[in-house]
Amino acid sequence: MSAAVEVDVAHRLGEFELAVAFTVQSGIAVRFGPSGSGKSMTLALIAGLLRPDSGTIAIGGRVVVDRSRGIDVSTQQRRIGMVFQDGLLLPHRTVLDNVALAVRQLSKRRERRAVARDWLERVGAAELADRRPGSLSGGQRQRVALARGLAGEPALLLLDEPLSALDLGVRRELRALIRDVIAATGVPSLLVTHDAEEAQELGDVVIEYAYGTIAGTHSVEHPPPRPPEAEVEVEAETESETEAAPTPPAHEADA
Amino acid sequence: MTEDPVTPSQEGSGSRMGARAASAIGRSRTVRFALIAAALVAGPLLGILLITKIGPAILWLESPDSGPFWLSLRVALIATALAGTAGLGAGYLLAKKRFPGRDLLEAIGSVPIILPPTVLGYYLLQLLGDGNFAGRALTRLIGRPIVFTVTGCVVAASIAAFPFCMRAARAAIEGVDPRLEQAARAMGLPAWRVALQVTVPLARRGIAAGVTLGGMRALGEYGATLMVGGNIPGSTRTMSLAVADARSTSETHTLVLILVCMALAALAVISRLGRSRRTA
Numbered sequence: 001m002s003a004a005v006e007v008d009v010a011h012r013l014g015e016f017e018l019a020v021a022f023t024v025q026s027g028i029a030v031r032f033g034p035s036g037s038g039k040s041m042t043l044a045l046i047a048g049l050l051r052p053d054s055g056t057i058a059i060g061g062r063v064v065v066d067r068s069r070g071i072d073v074s075t076q077q078r079r080i081g082m083v084f085q086d087g088l089l090l091p092h093r094t095v096l097d098n099v100a101l102a103v104r105q106l107s108k109r110r111e112r113r114a115v116a117r118d119w120l121e122r123v124g125a126a127e128l129a130d131r132r133p134g135s136l137s138g139g140q141r142q143r144v145a146l147a148r149g150l151a152g153e154p155a156l157l158l159l160d161e162p163l164s165a166l167d168l169g170v171r172r173e174l175r176a177l178i179r180d181v182i183a184a185t186g187v188p189s190l191l192v193t194h195d196a197e198e199a200q201e202l203g204d205v206v207i208e209y210a211y212g213t214i215a216g217t218h219s220v221e222h223p224p225p226r227p228p229e230a231e232v233e234v235e236a237e238t239e240s241e242t243e244a245a246p247t248p249p250a251h252e253a254d255a
Numbered sequence: 256m257t258e259d260p261v262t263p264s265q266e267g268s269g270s271r272m273g274a275r276a277a278s279a280i281g282r283s284r285t286v287r288f289a290l291i292a293a294a295l296v297a298g299p300l301l302g303i304l305l306i307t308k309i310g311p312a313i314l315w316l317e318s319p320d321s322g323p324f325w326l327s328l329r330v331a332l333i334a335t336a337l338a339g340t341a342g343l344g345a346g347y348l349l350a351k352k353r354f355p356g357r358d359l360l361e362a363i364g365s366v367p368i369i370l371p372p373t374v375l376g377y378y379l380l381q382l383l384g385d386g387n388f389a390g391r392a393l394t395r396l397i398g399r400p401i402v403f404t405v406t407g408c409v410v411a412a413s414i415a416a417f418p419f420c421m422r423a424a425r426a427a428i429e430g431v432d433p434r435l436e437q438a439a440r441a442m443g444l445p446a447w448r449v450a451l452q453v454t455v456p457l458a459r460r461g462i463a464a465g466v467t468l469g470g471m472r473a474l475g476e477y478g479a480t481l482m483v484g485g486n487i488p489g490s491t492r493t494m495s496l497a498v499a500d501a502r503s504t505s506e507t508h509t510l511v512l513i514l515v516c517m518a519l520a521a522l523a524v525i526s527r528l529g530r531s532r533r534t535a
Contacts, residue, residue: 049437075440082441088434092456101452104443152443 002061004188005156009045009055009065018042018212024190024205028182031192032199033209039192042209043158046190047082048075060155060188081149081187085161087141089133095144096120096129102152119147122181139170146178150185157182157189163198175201291524298520299324299513320506322489323497324513327474330405330493334412335470341413342420342469343462347450349421350428368418376411376482383410383483403485408493411479416469423465427458464528471521475514 008021018038031039044050057065064073089098099116120126125143163171208215383390383401439453477495484491
């Protein structure tokens, strides 16, 4: 089976130079590093929002960029899903429309909307279908953004700091959701974060970024029964409890 | 006006009641724009009502005196549709594309604002008239003469309205967050759907304000219409021309009042479009 994504690119933007090469087979690969280290730029290059100065990118075995051969497949044709930090839902369409528009594999409106409803159900946002994005909380917005990213059956899901704009409590909830939904669908994913805990909990592989380059790569063991990771779990639970107690409305609003 | 059981006391009070009714009905855009459109028509009709009462107003609308009114309405509507469409296209190109002749398009598209209308009319007359190859070719193409006909009035009004539509569309489209367009592309929407379903809808307020402005410019077009249309009574004499011709008859008063009412209605529409800019 071909790799989910193979990247070997160089790109210069003003003073900043990015040169990275990596291959992701499957699961969630986390790009972790400080801001300004080129993580998000890497996603933009893979998505086709930026064109690299040189190099190649292949998604699911299909070459989408090869500068030396003049190949540059448009963003639309790359079969990616994308979740942005602030959601970037289309403000003039309903939540359901936002998801249904991304269902590119179907052409009939009814079928697209049915698939979109399924996805909203899976991310726990079914009752938001008729709302406008402007009226959603941050957590709700990112749930919808996740549904939208996955609804098009992408060959690769790109998540650019999907939880960074959220409160801690909501962030934990959505972290679990992202992990579960991606595991259930099996979509290879690249997630960018500057949060070490998030990288550790979500990533099967963590690729650490320094300024413009990859500083190191390590895989993370996630034993299927979670309890063995007692330290992490206990810590997380106690914190989320103390967190949850003073701010119950955030959770309710989010559900 | 639309049938609406929620607001029985609607007739007679124009766009403010309409807006309240719209929010009561439930934020439907279609309803709101229908009401704005209705207000545009209701404005001048209300004006007629005020001066002549209902019976005489209907008589007036059916009499030859109202010829300029109907002509202006027809000319302005067609011209607004033409200039709005072309202006949206040109504005989109200017905002989004880099191509040779881009500066030229912007300059030529803005000329009708800068040039005195009579001078514009003079050139149009030279270009479209019989004494010129282009004019003869165009006349043959359309199959009927352009100058000194209603077609000429429409051409003059369209050209006068075009710059407003183009410039407003450009500014509004440039104001759309490019990251939303990127998100739409990442969703797999092809370029034309991003343009039609994301960019233009998000810029709609600015576009609509520009088209309203252009429409009023078309309605008030005088200089070029005089030159190209010829101000022929009963044929190409628009409201603006008729007002200038008959300075103090009751017919003039009627036309002046209609124009003022339409202008106020347009002003209300434009200020409304500018004010309630939410998270668009």
